[in-house]
Amino acid sequence: MASMKKAASEVADLLDLKPHPEGGFYSETFRDHSVLLSKSQLPPQYKVDRPISTSIYFLLPSGSVSHLHRIPCAETWHFYMGEPLTVFELHDDGHIELTVLGPDLEVGQRPQYTVPP
Numbered sequence: 001m002a003s004m005k006k007a008a009s010e011v012a013d014l015l016d017l018k019p020h021p022e023g024g025f026y027s028e029t030f031r032d033h034s035v036l037l038s039k040s041q042l043p044p045q046y047k048v049d050r051p052i053s054t055s056i057y058f059l060l061p062s063g064s065v066s067h068l069h070r071i072p073c074a075e076t077w078h079f080y081m082g083e084p085l086t087v088f089e090l091h092d093d094g095h096i097e098l099t100v101l102g103p104d105l106e107v108g109q110r111p112q113y114t115v116p117p
Contacts, residue, residue, distance in 0.1 A: 006081075008061035015057050023066045030055040045072040060085060076114040077101055084109055 011017070017025035035052040042050065050073075060066055062083055068090070077087060084102030091097065102109030 008059060008082075011081075012059055015059070017057060017059055020058065020066075022069050023064055024058055024060040026056045026058045028054060028056050043072065071117070073117050074114050076112065079103070079109075079111045087113055087115065089115060 006014075012025045015027055017027045020026040030053070032051045032053045036049055037052060038049045039046050058066075068088070077085075079085065079101035084100050084104070087099045087101065089097040089099070099113045100109045101111065101113055103111070105111075
């Protein structure tokens with residue numbers, strides 16, 4: 001079995017990742033073309049037609065950030081390797097929720113988390 005400890009640049013090369021506009025690197029791995037929702041079928045915060053689902057690889061090298069952003073749909077994060085990552089959620093009522101993605105389940109880290117819309 002190959003080592004899970006690879007340099008971020010090696011992982012980016014192996015997965016053909018490109019710079020992501022919000023920080024880090026990504027590559028789209030799936031786009032469901034079976035159902036395309038037109039913006040007239042979607043809530044007003046959606047400005048363009050959207051496929052029912054997409055999936056990407058996302059790599060955030062150590063010392064990098066994914067800039068704060070708001071999207072009108074759920075966003076699921078998966079942890080595969082590397083250092084733990086904290087997902088910050090700023091709620092409309094002002095409270096902040098932190099979820100740590102990582103390998104150490106005993107201290108509350110999780111391998112997957114979905115940020116609701």
